[in-house]
Amino acid sequence: MERIKKGDTVEIIAGKDAAAARREGRTVRGTVNRVIHGSKVDRAYRKVGRDPNKDRVVVQGVNLIIKHQRRTGDVRTQFGRIEMEAPLHISNVMLVCPSCKEATRVGFRTLEDGTKSRYCKRCDELID
């Protein structure tokens, strides 16, 4: 079970976008487009499990970079200077609770039917 899922709204709490926003007295929020699970690799770079220390998220409109993509043989591939979101570490974002609209820590609770659910540690409301 993951704390942050695709489609969640998150607040950026560290990194260049958060720092710039703090200087102007605002916060940065965005929707999670992708969650990347860090994988543990052995010495031959074979995947041997998950590494939560490498878990990252791609957030819509946040951590923008300009990727200089070389032209490839495939005409369908975009090339040139492409502006795109770079992944940021999962610890640098906080979930925005859908009920209280605050950036919050996430807890887990087992429901009566045995399924696990996330809850907001601020307002105690179940998230999904």
Ligand SMILES: [Zn+2]
């Ligand atoms: Zn809440």
